[in-house]
Amino acid sequence: MGKVKDNKPASDSESSEEEYVVEKIVDRRERKGKIEYLLKWKGYDSSANTWEPKENLECPDLIKAFEQTRTEAKKEVVKEKEKDKEEKKKKPSKPSTTTSSTSSSKKKTESDAENDASEEEDKDDTASIKSSKSKTVAPETEFASSDDGMNGFEKGYIPEKILGATEANNELLFLIQWKDKDKAQLVSSKEARKHCPQLVIDFYEERLIWQSPDSTE
Template sequence: MATRRSKRGVGENEFQVDSILARRVLRDGRVEYLLKWKGCSDSENSWEPEQNLNCADLMAKFNTQNQKGEPMDVEGAPSQDEVEEILGAARMNSEIFYLVKLKGDSLAQFFPSRLASEKFPKLVIDFYEQRADMQ
C-alpha cells in the first residue's frame, strides 16, 4: 500500500498516495515528490520529502517512466502566473532542468524542461532571450 507517514498531533496518521506527479531536488540535495492523495482534490496535492514516503513501488515506477522519456503528468505543476522567474538551467542525467522561483516562495525548485515548456513557455523563451549573445 502506498502511504505517507505524517506526525501531526499525538497519533501517527497515514494517507494513501494515489499517484506521483513530479519530482524535484532542492538546493540542499533533498528530494521531494509532488503527490496526488487518494480521495483528495487536486488542490490538496503536496510536495513531500522522500524520507516521509512509504510508496517505494510508486517512486520506482515514476522514476523508471521518466528515465524512458515517457510523458510526465503535469497536473499540479505551477502555471505561468505562479512563476516569478527562471533563475538558471542545468543538465542532469541528459535532461535540462530549470531552477524556478515561484511567487511567494523563498526556495527555488528544479523543474524538467518538458514540464516548463508546457506550463510556462513564455518564461522559458524569455530566459534564453536574456542570455542570447546577439553580435
C-alpha cells in the first residue's frame, strides 16, 4: 500500500504525525497546472476520500496501475467510436425513388396510348360509317331517350340488335334494340364495343359491300 507525506483524515485523538495508508486511487484531475488524485484510505469509507497532489504521494505502483487503466479505458472509447463509424458506413442507403417514378411514368404512357388507340378506333368507325353506302339512321319514332341519363347497359338491359348508327357531336352512336323493350336507344360506340362487341361486328358485316374483280373493271 502507498503512503502520503501530509496529514490525512484522523480523529482528534490521533497524532498529527501519523501516516495514512492509501488503499486505492479513485479518480484524477488537474487544478492550477498540478495533478491531483482522489484517494480511498485504508480503514475509512468512501466519504473520507480526499484529493491529494501527486508530489505528496508515495505510492508509485498505485499511480502507475491507475494511469494504465485510465489509458486503456480511453482506447476502448476510441475503438467504440471507430466501430460505430464503420457500422454506419456499412448500412445500406435508402432505396431510390427512381424505379417507382419510372414505373409511374410507364403506366401513364401506357394509359395515354390506350386512350389514343380508343380515339383512333372511334375515328375509324365514324369514317367507315360515313363512306358506307348502306349508312342507316334510325327513324325518330324508334329512338327512346332516357330521363335519368342512364343507358340500357347501366340499367342492366340485354342488347338484342344494333339497328343503325349515326353521328352526334363528333361521336359515333349506335341505335340498340333491347330485349323485351319496345323502343331502341342511342348508345355511344365505346359502350357498345365494351358490352356487346359481337353485335357491333355483326352490324358492320351486314353492311359490307363485296365487289368482284370484274365489277371493278
